Amino acid sequence: MKSKLTVYNTLSRKKEEFTPIDDQVIGMYVCGPTVYGDAHLGHAKSYVSFDLIYRYLLHIYPRVKYVQNITDVGHLTDDADEGDDKIAKQSRLEKVDPMAVVEKYMHNYFRDMDALNVKRADIYPRPSGHIQEQVESIQTLIDKGFAYEANGSVYFDVSKYDESFDYGKLSGRTIEQLLEGAANRELSGQSDKKNPFDFALWKKAEPSHLMQWNSPWGKGYPGWHIECTVMSQKYLGENFDIHGGGLENAFPHHECEIAQAEALTSKSFANYWLHNNMVTINGQKMGKSLGNGIFCHELFTGDNFQLDRAYSPMTVRFFILQSHYRSTLDFSNEALDAASKGLGRLQDAVLKLDELVAVADGKEEVAEWIESLYSAMNDDFNSPIAIAQLFEGAKLINSVADGKKQINQENLDKLKKAFKDFYFDILGLEIEGKAEVDNEVTDELMQLIIQFRQAAKEERDYATADKIRDKLKEMKIVIKDHKDGASWEYED
Numbered sequence: 032m033k034s035k036l037t038v039y040n041t042l043s044r045k046k047e048e049f050t051p052i053d054d055q056v057i058g059m060y061v062c063g064p065t066v067y068g069d070a071h072l073g074h075a076k077s078y079v080s081f082d083l084i085y086r087y088l089l090h091i092y093p094r095v096k097y098v099q100n101i102t103d104v105g106h107l108t109d110d111a112d113e114g115d116d117k118i119a120k121q122s123r124l125e126k127v128d129p130m131a132v133v134e135k136y137m138h139n140y141f142r143d144m145d146a147l148n149v150k151r152a153d154i155y156p157r158p159s160g161h162i163q164e165q166v167e168s169i170q171t172l173i174d175k176g177f178a179y180e181a182n183g184s185v186y187f188d189v190s191k192y193d194e195s196f197d198y199g200k201l202s203g204r205t206i207e208q209l210l211e212g213a214a215n216r217e218l219s220g221q222s223d224k225k226n227p228f229d230f231a232l233w234k235k236a237e238p239s240h241l242m243q244w245n246s247p248w249g250k251g252y253p254g255w256h257i258e259c260t261v262m263s264q265k266y267l268g269e270n271f272d273i274h275g276g277g278l279e280n281a282f283p284h285h286e287c288e289i290a291q292a293e294a295l296t297s298k299s300f301a302n303y304w305l306h307n308n309m310v311t312i313n314g315q316k317m318g319k320s321l322g323n324g325i326f327c328h329e330l331f332t333g334d335n336f337q338l339d340r341a342y343s344p345m346t347v348r349f350f351i352l353q354s355h356y357r358s359t360l361d362f363s364n365e366a367l368d369a370a371s372k373g374l375g376r377l378q379d380a381v382l383k384l385d386e387l388v389a390v391a392d393g394k395e396e397v398a399e400w401i402e403s404l405y406s407a408m409n410d411d412f413n414s415p416i417a418i419a420q421l422f423e424g425a426k427l428i429n430s431v432a433d434g435k436k437q438i439n440q441e442n443l444d445k446l447k448k449a450f451k452d453f454y455f456d457i458l459g460l461e462i463e464g465k466a467e468v469d470n471e472v473t474d475e476l477m478q479l480i481i482q483f484r485q486a487a488k489e490e491r492d493y494a495t496a497d498k499i500r501d502k503l504k505e506m507k508i509v510i511k512d513h514k515d516g517a518s519w520e521y522e523d
Contacts, residue, residue: 033402034409036091038273039357041281041304042201046411049303051272057088057095058271060263060301062280063155065102066136067121069326070143072362073277073310073317079348079459080307080356081275082149086457087408098266099152101140103133103159104242105234106255111283112231116252119241129241130159143327146344148459154266158258162244165253165261168295169232169246177294181223183235183249187256189228192290201289201304202282230287232257256287263301264292274301278308278357307356312337313363325362339364342371345463349374352414352458373422378462380425381454383432384447393437400424401449408457417453424450477519481510485517 036049051057061081064074081099088095108114122129141151158165169185172178178187189198190206199205209228231254236243243250263274269292276285285304292300309316312323325335333341342350350370354360400423407416424446430436431443438446454460480499487495500510503519511518 034406036409037411038303038305039411040302041306044203047303051092052270052302055093057092057273058098058267059085059088059095059273059275060098060100060259060267060271061152061274062259062276062284063099063101064136064140065106065117066133066140067117068136069328070140071317071327072325072330074140075143075147075327075330075347076310076351076354076360077277077307078144078149079147079351081305082147082459083352083356083414083457084273084275084305084412085150085152086459087412090452090457096154096267097152098154098156098263100259100262101133101137101155101157102255102258103130103137103157105158105253105258110255112234112254116240116242122241133157139328146331147327147348148344148461150459156262156266158253158262159242161258161262161265162253164265165257166233166246168261168291169253169257172232172291172294175294178232179225180248183251184223184231185233185248186224186229187232187287187291187294188225189230189290190226192294196290196293198290199286201286204282204286230254230256230283232291256284257291259284260288260291260295260300263288264296269296269298269300271301273303273305275305275307278306281306305356308359311359311361314361317362337364339368342367343463345461346371346374349418349458349460353418355411355413355415357411373418374460377418377421377425377454377460380421380428381450381462383428384450387428387431387438387443387447389440389443390437391439393439393442395427395431395436395438395442397424397427397438397442397446397449400427401445404449404453414458417458421450421453421458477508481517481519484510 037046038049039045040047061078064070085095085097103118104116106117108117108120116129118129118132122132125132169178172187173180173185176188177192178185189209192198193206199209206228210226233246233248233251233253235249236251240252243252263271274285274288281304289300292298311317312325315321315323317323317325323337325337327347329335329338330342330347331344333339346367347370350367351360353370353373400420403420403423404417407413407420410416427436427438427446428450431438480503484496484499487493487499503510509520511520
C-alpha cells in the first residue's frame with residue numbers, strides 16, 4: 032500500500048494525513064441516536080458511513096476503540112436549551128415510562144443497524160448512567176470560572192471561555208455573529224443567562240418533569256452537550272483521535288463539546304472531526320415536518336407511499352456507499368433500483384471467484400488494481416471510487432471465467448483476497464439470497480416467459496401454459512396468477 036490515509040478534518044477545513052496518537056489503538060467517538068423514534072434513512076446514511084470508516088480503520092490498524100453514545104435524556108426539542116425533552120414528550124404520547132421509550136427504540140435501532148450489517152461499537156454509553164460524572168465535570172467548570180449557576184440551572188460562560196480559547200473554531204462562527212443572530216430573534220426563557228449564546232450544562236427540572244436527578248444545584252437533568260464531552264473523555268481519554276457525527280450537529284453540539292472539554296482540561300479534545308452529510312428525497316430535504324421521511328424498516332418492507340417496492344438491506348447499504356460520506360445522498364426509487372442491479376453484478380463476481388482457474392503462464396497483473404482500491408479509501412474513505420474499482424475487478428473476474436483472459440496462481444490469490452476484503456470486510460456487504468437480489472437479466476427473461484404463457488392461455492393452449500408453469504416449478508420458480516396478470520418468485 033503506497034498511499035497514506037488522509038481525512039477531511041472539519042476543524043482545519045482541509046484534508047490532512049491521519050496521524051494517530053497511538054497507532055496500536057485508534058480512539059473514535061461518534062454521536063449516536065436519541066432514541067425517541069425509529070431509525071430513518073438519515074440515520075442509515077450516518078451510521079453506515081461511520082461503519083465504513085470503522086471497518087477501514089480496523090483493516091489498517093491493529094485495534095479501534097469505538098464509542099457511540101445512546102442519548103436517553105437531555106436532548107430538547109429545539110436541539111439547544113429550550114423545549115421539551117424529546118424522550119419525555121414521546122413517553123407522554125405513548126403513555127409509558129421514558130425508559131420504556133428508550134428501550135423500545137434502542138432495540139429497534141439495533142435491529143435496523145444489524146440488518147444493514149453495521150458493526151457494533153465497543154461501548155454504547157447512556158447519559159442516564161453517567162449522571163455523577165457529568166455533575167462532577169460541571170462543578171469543575173464552575174470552580175474554574177467557566178460556568179455559573181442561575182436559579183437552579185448551570186450555564187457555560189462562552190465569553191469567559193473565548194478570552195483564553197477560540198469559541199467557534201469548528202463551525203467558523205464568531206461571538207459577534209452569535210450576538211447578531213440573537214438580536215434578530217426573540218429569545219424565550221433566556222433571562223437566567225448572562226449572554227444569549229451561553230448554553231446549559233444542567234437544567235432545573237420542574238416537579239412534573241419525568242426525568243430528574245439530585246445535584247448541588249437542585250433537582251434537574253444534564254444538558255445535551257455535556258453528555259458527549261463527559262462520556263467520550265471517560266472512555267477515550269482527554270485527547271483522542273476521531274470525533275464523528277452528522278454535519279447538522281457541528282453547531283452548536285460539537286462546538287459546545289469542544290468548549291467544555293478544553294475548559295476542563297486545557298488540552299486539545301479530538302484531533303480529527305469527521306462529519307457526514309444529509310439525505311434528500313428527490314432533491315428535497317428529508318424531514319418530519321415535510322412528511323417525506325422514510326424509516327429503515329419501511330425501506331425493507333416497501334411500506335411507505337414514496338417507495339415503489341421493498342429493498343433489501345444490502346441494496347440500501349450499497350446505495351449509501353455509492354455516495355461519499357461527506358456528500359448529500361439523494362434518494363429516489365430509480366437510484367435504489369440501479370443500486371440493486373449494481374450490487375447484483377458485484378455479487379455475481381464474488382460468487383465466481385472461487386471457480387476461477389489459474390494458468391501457469393497467465394499474464395494478467397492485479398497489483399495496480401489493488402493499489403487503486405487502497406488509494407480510494409485512503410483519500411478520505413472514498414467509497415464511490417473504491418466501488419468503481421471493484422466493478423473493474425468484476426470485469427477481470429468475468430473475463431477470466433469466460434476464458435478471455437488468463438491469470439497465474441499468485442495473481443489469482445491476490446485478486447481473490449483483495450476483492451473479498453473490500454466487498455465483505457471494508458464495504459460490509461453480504462451475499463443475499465436469490466429472492467433478495469434484483470437481477471435485471473433474470474427478471475426480464477421471466478417477464479418474457481410470463482408473456483409467452485399468457486399468450487398461450489389466451490389462445491386456449493392450456494397444455495403449453497401448464498407445461499411452462501410445471502417446468503419452472505422444477506427449477507424452483509413459482510408463477511402466481513393475479514387478476515391483472517402474473518408474477519414470479521423463487522420457491523422457498
